[in-house]
Amino acid sequence: MVLRYLTTGSIRISSLPVLAQALKELEDLLIRDKQTVTRSPSTSSQAKKRGSANTTEPYKRTRYWQYASDRKAAFAELYQFCFMLAKPPLVFMHH
Amino acid sequence: MKLYNSLVYSVGAHLDQTRIERVSFTSPTVTTRQFFLTTLWRYSFMRFSSLLCCVSNTSARRDKVDEIKVVVRAAIIQLYTSLTLLLQSTETQAASNQPYTPQRAQGLFNSFADEDDRDVIGPEGLERLCTEADISLDGAQPLILAWQLKCSEMGKFTRAEWLHGMGLLE
Numbered sequence: 001m002v003l004r005y006l007t008t009g010s011i012r013i014s015s016l017p018v019l020a021q022a023l024k025e026l027e028d029l030l031i032r033d034k035q036t037v038t039r040s041p042s043t044s045s046q047a048k049k050r051g052s053a054n055t056t057e058p059y060k061r062t063r064y065w066q067y068a069s070d071r072k073a074a075f076a077e078l079y080q081f082c083f084m085l086a087k088p089p090l091v092f093m094h095h
Numbered sequence: 096m097k098l099y100n101s102l103v104y105s106v107g108a109h110l111d112q113t114r115i116e117r118v119s120f121t122s123p124t125v126t127t128r129q130f131f132l133t134t135l136w137r138y139s140f141m142r143f144s145s146l147l148c149c150v151s152n153t154s155a156r157r158d159k160v161d162e163i164k165v166v167v168r169a170a171i172i173q174l175y176t177s178l179t180l181l182l183q184s185t186e187t188q189a190a191s192n193q194p195y196t197p198q199r200a201q202g203l204f205n206s207f208a209d210e211d212d213r214d215v216i217g218p219e220g221l222e223r224l225c226t227e228a229d230i231s232l233d234g235a236q237p238l239i240l241a242w243q244l245k246c247s248e249m250g251k252f253t254r255a256e257w258l259h260g261m262g263l264l265e
Contacts, residue, residue: 014195019203023228060195
């Protein structure tokens with residue numbers, strides 16, 4: 001479950017305002033439990049079927065939609081990550 | 096718009112009373128600010144010319160000129176501030192409209208990379224990044240960023256983590 005999202009691709013961001021927007025959207029989704037952002041028309045299933053290019057989204061929201069489909073699992077993954085990040089490194093005592 | 100109309104009126108009224116009051120912008124939109132400045136300039140110059148015509152006494156006239164100078168100076172400062180804000184908002188808009196490219200992702204990393212080690216964004220770089228992106232360091236967003244980039248160390252991003260996370264190695 002933890003590794004579920006690790007192979008879903010990157011978010012494709014190369015500017016600061018877009019990065020800030022992406023982080024805010026993820027925070028709203030996972031921490032503040034707000035409603036998801038509105039899907040742009042080009043990412044709808046019809047658009048995907050037509051194979052049209054995604055030109056309206058500021059960044060690639062593939063991960064976002066995966067998190068939105070199972071918020072609990074995504075939050076658990078974030079929590080686990082933070083826990084591992086904050087955990088002090090193990091020190092082995094040799095006697 | 097009512098507020099700005101009243102501000103313009105207020106400046107005009109103060110010019111009539113030969114008294115200057117600081118005009119403050121709260122958070123106007125660019126369009127409103129532009130409207131306000133244009134109106135202010137038009138109104139001020141109309142008043143200046145009429146003031147100079149009416150005053151006959153030399154010393155009184157000098158006083159009027161001094162006051163006009165102060166008004167012009169204040170207006171120039173306001174204009175400069177407004178133009179700076181306008182430029183900043185335009186730049187921000189342009190940056191947010193830029194599509195993703197690996198080069199831009201590299202450039203973004205480089206602009207926050209440590210002086211000592213160009214392959215790492217350290218705590219100072221992270222703090223600067225958060226400040227410029229208007230992200231609170233106390234909130235969850237820096238942690239979410241670390242999660243998205245799969246960082247291995249707290250408060251530190253390596254170039255590989257950044258580029259992988261942002262899409263270069265997709």
